[in-house]
Amino acid sequence: MAHDIRVVTEAELRGVVTLNKEIIRVIEKAFSALSDGGVIMPPVMSMEMADVNGEVDVKTAYIPGFDGFAIKVSPGFFDNPKLGLPSLNGLMVLFSATTGMVQAVFLDNGYLTDLRTAAAGAVAAHHFAPDVVHTAGVIGTGVQARLQMKAAHIVRPFQRLLVWGRDAAHAQACADDLARDLKCETRVVEHPGDLVMASQLVVTTTPARDPIVKARWLHPELHITAMGSDQDGKNEIEPEALIKADLYVADRVAQAEKLGELRSAMAAGIWDKGTPPELGQVITGRSRGRRSDAEITIADLTGTGVQDTAIATHVFERLKNGTTGTVISA
Amino acid sequence: MAHDIRVVTEAELRGVVTLNKEIIRVIEKAFSALSDGGVIMPPVMSMEMADVNGEVDVKTAYIPGFDGFAIKVSPGFFDNPKLGLPSLNGLMVLFSATTGMVQAVFLDNGYLTDLRTAAAGAVAAHHFAPDVVHTAGVIGTGVQARLQMKAAHIVRPFQRLLVWGRDAAHAQACADDLARDLKCETRVVEHPGDLVMASQLVVTTTPARDPIVKARWLHPELHITAMGSDQDGKNEIEPEALIKADLYVADRVAQAEKLGELRSAMAAGIWDKGTPPELGQVITGRSRGRRSDAEITIADLTGTGVQDTAIATHVFERLKNGTTGTVISA
Numbered sequence: 227m228a229h230d231i232r233v234v235t236e237a238e239l240r241g242v243v244t245l246n247k248e249i250i251r252v253i254e255k256a257f258s259a260l261s262d263g264g265v266i267m268p269p270v271m272s273m274e275m276a277d278v279n280g281e282v283d284v285k286t287a288y289i290p291g292f293d294g295f296a297i298k299v300s301p302g303f304f305d306n307p308k309l310g311l312p313s314l315n316g317l318m319v320l321f322s323a324t325t326g327m328v329q330a331v332f333l334d335n336g337y338l339t340d341l342r343t344a345a346a347g348a349v350a351a352h353h354f355a356p357d358v359v360h361t362a363g364v365i366g367t368g369v370q371a372r373l374q375m376k377a378a379h380i381v382r383p384f385q386r387l388l389v390w391g392r393d394a395a396h397a398q399a400c401a402d403d404l405a406r407d408l409k410c411e412t413r414v415v416e417h418p419g420d421l422v423m424a425s426q427l428v429v430t431t432t433p434a435r436d437p438i439v440k441a442r443w444l445h446p447e448l449h450i451t452a453m454g455s456d457q458d459g460k461n462e463i464e465p466e467a468l469i470k471a472d473l474y475v476a477d478r479v480a481q482a483e484k485l486g487e488l489r490s491a492m493a494a495g496i497w498d499k500g501t502p503p504e505l506g507q508v509i510t511g512r513s514r515g516r517r518s519d520a521e522i523t524i525a526d527l528t529g530t531g532v533q534d535t536a537i538a539t540h541v542f543e544r545l546k547n548g549t550t551g552t553v554i555s556a
Numbered sequence: 557m558a559h560d561i562r563v564v565t566e567a568e569l570r571g572v573v574t575l576n577k578e579i580i581r582v583i584e585k586a587f588s589a590l591s592d593g594g595v596i597m598p599p600v601m602s603m604e605m606a607d608v609n610g611e612v613d614v615k616t617a618y619i620p621g622f623d624g625f626a627i628k629v630s631p632g633f634f635d636n637p638k639l640g641l642p643s644l645n646g647l648m649v650l651f652s653a654t655t656g657m658v659q660a661v662f663l664d665n666g667y668l669t670d671l672r673t674a675a676a677g678a679v680a681a682h683h684f685a686p687d688v689v690h691t692a693g694v695i696g697t698g699v700q701a702r703l704q705m706k707a708a709h710i711v712r713p714f715q716r717l718l719v720w721g722r723d724a725a726h727a728q729a730c731a732d733d734l735a736r737d738l739k740c741e742t743r744v745v746e747h748p749g750d751l752v753m754a755s756q757l758v759v760t761t762t763p764a765r766d767p768i769v770k771a772r773w774l775h776p777e778l779h780i781t782a783m784g785s786d787q788d789g790k791n792e793i794e795p796e797a798l799i800k801a802d803l804y805v806a807d808r809v810a811q812a813e814k815l816g817e818l819r820s821a822m823a824a825g826i827w828d829k830g831t832p833p834e835l836g837q838v839i840t841g842r843s844r845g846r847r848s849d850a851e852i853t854i855a856d857l858t859g860t861g862v863q864d865t866a867i868a869t870h871v872f873e874r875l876k877n878g879t880t881g882t883v884i885s886a
Contacts, residue, residue: 231663233563235886264607271601275618275625277594280656284614284627288605295605297614299627299649301656315656319629319647326610326631326645331661333561333886554882556565556663 232330232542234551236337242550243541245341245376250352253345254509256289256536260478261506264290267531270481272457279304283456287531294320294329296538298531300339312336320538328556330542338541342533344373346477346505347429347451350525352381353508353515354475355427355449359384363421365438365462366431366454367391367400372407374429374453379408387412388421419443422450430454430462437490441466446520452487453527463524465491469498472521473514477505481528488526562660562872564881566667572880573871575671575706580682583675584839586619586866590808591836594620597861600811602787609635613786617861624650624659626868628861630669642666650868658886660872668871672863674703676807676835677759677781680855682711683838683845684805685757685779689714693751695768695792696761696784697721697730702737704759704783709738717742718751749773752780760784760792767820771796776850783857785816793817793854795824802851803844807835811858818856 243249259265271284280303288295300316307313318338320330332338351359359382364371367389375387387410391397397414405412415421422428422443430439432454439450441464450471452462468474468491476482479501483489491497503513505525516523545551573579589595601614610633618625630646637643648668650660662668681689689712694701697719705717717740721727727744735742745751752758752773760769762784769780771794780801782792798804798821806812809831813819821827833843835855846853875881 228565228567233661233882233884235558235884237558237886266603266605268601268603271598271614271616273596273598273616273618273625275596275653277620278653280653282616282625282627282651282656284601284616286601286603286612286614288603290607295603295612297612297629299651301651303654303656306655309655311655311657315651315658317649317658317661319649321612321629321631321645323605323608323610324633325636325639325641326612326633327641328645328647328663331563331647331663333658333661333884335886552563552882552884554563554565554663556567556665 228555229327231328231554231556232545232551233333233554234330234545235333236335238550239332239334239337242544243341245344245373247380249341250345250348250380252536252540253342253533254349256532257349257506258509259289260532261504261510261512265532285531285534287535288323289532289535292535292539293323294539294542295323296320296534298339298534300336318534318538320542332538332541338537340369340373342537343370343453343529344377346527346533347374347453348377348381350451350505350527351378351427354523354525355382356447356519359426361386361388361425362427363388363425364429364431365390365418365421367396368431370431371400372403374431375404376407378427378429382427385410388425389414390418390421432462433460434462435459437461437464439463439467441470444470444522446522449523451525451527455486456528457485458489461487461490463487465494465496468524469496471524473516473523474499474502475505475508476502476526477528478530479504481530482526486526486528558885559657561658561884561886562875562881563663563884564660564875565663566665568880569662569664569667572874573671575674575703577710579671580675580678580710582866582870583672583863584679586862587679587836588839589619590862591834591840591842595862609633615861615864617865618653619862619865622865622869623653624869624872625653626650626864628669628864630666648864648868650872662868662871668867670699670703672867673700673783673859674707676857676863677704677783678707678711680781680835680857681708681757684853684855685712686777686849689756691716691718691755692757693718693755694759694761695720695748695751697726698761700761701730702733704761705734706737708757708759712757715740718755719744720748720751762792763790764792765789767791767794769793769797771800774800774852776852779853781855781857782817786858787815788819791817791820795821795826798854799826801854803846803853804829804832805835805838805855806832807857808860809834811860812856816856816858
C-alpha cells in the first residue's frame with residue numbers, strides 16, 4: 227500500500243520559502259493555537275552524547291485542525307567546525323494528522339527551524355516592542371542573529387542597528403551583512419551595555435551560560451527577546467532583569483521553567499511573579515501585552531513543537547501540487 | 557555544504573533485508589551493548605492524539621562505537637483500517653554518530669521495527685527457552701505473531717506450532733501462513749490455556765489490557781516471551797505468573813516498569829523480586845539465564861531504541877556502497 231512522500235532538500239526549500247510576513251503569520255497562528263487549548267506538545271526528547279560532543283533534540287506537537295504534525299530532529303555536533311561542517315543540522319518529517327502516514331521529509335539541515343525561530347522573534351516584537359523602534363540591537367553574531375534582525379525589521383522597520391558579539395570580527399561581518407540586507411545604519415558596539423541602553427528592541431541569540439544582559443541596563447521603552455536559551459544551564463539575561471521588567475512572557479511556561487531564562491530566575495530564588503503569561507495568550511487577548519511605551523518587556527523563547535508543526539504543514543501545503551522536491555512512492 | 561542521503565522505501569528494504577541469523581546477531585549485539593554501559597537511551601517520547609484515535613512514539617539510542625544513531629518514529633492510527641490502511645506506520649532516520657548529519661531515511665512503514673522486534677524474540681528464545689522445543693505457541697494473529705514464530709524457529713526449530721487468537725478466522729489464516737512457511741504441523745487451539753500448557757515456548761503478541769495468560773497454566777520447561785505490552789495499561793500475562801516463574805527478565809527495566817508486564821506486577825503490589833535482570837546482562841554473562849530444563853522463564857520485551865539504532869546502522873552498512881534506494885544530495 228505504497229503512498230507518495232515528498233522529499234525536499236535545503237536548497238529546494240530555500241528556493242521557495244523565505245522569511246516574510248506570511249511565515250510570521252503562520253507562526254503567530256501556531257502560538258494562538260497553543261493558547262486555544264487542545265494542542266498536545268510532549269516535553270522535548272533530548273539525548274546528549276558527551277563522548278562525541280554531540281546532542282540531539284526531538285520536538286513535536288499536534289494542533290487540532292492542522293492537516294499534519296511534524297517531528298523535528300535537531301542534532302548539534304560541536305566538533306563539526308573542525309571538520310569544516312556546521313554544528314547544527316537535522317530534518318523535519320511531516321505526518322498526516324488523519325492517518326499518521328509520512329507526507330513529507332524536509333531535509334532542511336535546520337533551515338526551517340531557523341525560519342520558524344526568527345518568525346517567533348518577529349511575533350514577539352510585534353506584540354511587545356514599542357510601536358516605534360528607532361534602534362534595534364542584536365547580541366550574538368550567527369545565522370540566527372541575522373535572521374532575528376531581518377524578522378524584527380519586517381514588523382518594526384528600525385533605522386539604526388547595533389551588533390555586539392564576543393568576537394569583534396564576527397560582529398563586524400554580521401553588521402556588514404545586515405547593513406547590506408536591511409539598508410539601515412549599522413554599527414558594532416564594544417560593550418553589550420551600550421547596545422541595550424541605546425535600543426528599544428534587543429534580541430539575544432547566544433548560547434551563554436553566564437548572563438550577558440544586566441538588569442541595571444534595562445530602561446523604559448525597551449523590549450528584549452531572549453531566544454538563545456533552550457537548555458538547562460543556558461542563561462542570557464540576569465535573573466533580576468526578569469523581576470525588574472513590567473512584563474515577562476514565555477513561549478511555553480512548562481519549557482521556559484526547564485530550559486529558558488525563567489529557569490535561571492527560579493534557580494536564583496528570586497522569581498515572585500507566579501505563573502507568567504504565554505505568548506499565545508497575549509496574541510489571543512487572554513493576557514495583556516505592553517500597556518504603554520514606557521514599559522519594559524521581556525519575551526523568553528525556548529522554541530516549541532507547534533512552530534515546527536505549523537511551518538512544516540504550511541510548506542507542505544505550498545508544495546503539494548507543485549514539482550519541488552523528489553516524490554518517492556513508499 | 558550538501559551531502560548524500562540515502563532514501564530507501566519499504567519495498568526496497570524488503571528486497572534486501574529479511575529475518576535471518578544475521579539480523580538476530582545484530583539485535584543480540586545491541587542488547588549486549590546496552591548491558592556494557594555507555595549507551596544513552598532517553599525515555600520513549602509519546603504523543604496521544606485522542607480526537608483522531610492516533611498516537612506516535614519516538615525512540616532513539618546512542619551506542620558507543622556504532623557509526624550512527626537512529627531516530628525511529630512509529631505512528632499508530634487505529635481508525636486506518638476503516639480506510640483500508642494499516643494502523644501502524646512510520647520511518648527510521650539514521651544520523652552519523654560523528655557529525656550528526658542525516659545518512660539515511662528508511663521509509664519502511666514499520667518493516668524494520670517488525671524485524672528488530674521479531675529478532676529480539678529470537679534472542680530471548682535462544683537464551684531462555686529449553687534447548688529442545690517440541691511445541692511452540694503464539695498468542696495473537698497479526699504480522700508480529702507470524703514473524704515471532706519464524707524468528708523463534710530459526711533458533712529453536714520446533715516441529716509443532718499452536719496458534720490462538722480472539723478471532724478464529726484470523727487465527728486460522730495465521731496458522732495456514734506459518735504451516736506453509738515453516739513446514740511444521742500447525743494447529744489453531746480454542747483456548748489459550750491449551751496452548752500454554754502444551755508448549756515449551758510461548759510468545760504473546762497482543763495489545764491485551766486484561767491478561768490472557770494465567771499463572772496457573774505455567775509448567776516446568778516453559779519459556780514465555782511477552783512482546784505485546786509497550787504502553788501503560790497493556791497487560792498480557794497475569795501478574796502472579798511473574799512471581800511464579802523461576803526467572804523474569806526485561807529488555808530494559810526502566811521501560812518494563814512503565815510499559816511492560818513488570819508494570820502490572822508492580823501495580824498489583826505483588827512484585828517482591830527487587831530489580832530484575834536485563835536481557836543484555838544474560839547475553840554477556842553478567843546475570844544468569846535458564847539453569848535447567850525444568851525452570852519456568854519469562855522475558856518481557858517492550859522494544860528499545862538500541863534495537864532501532866542497531867538495525868538501521870546494519871542496513872545502512874549493507875546498502876551504502878550499493879544502488880538500493882534513491883540518493884539525494886541535501
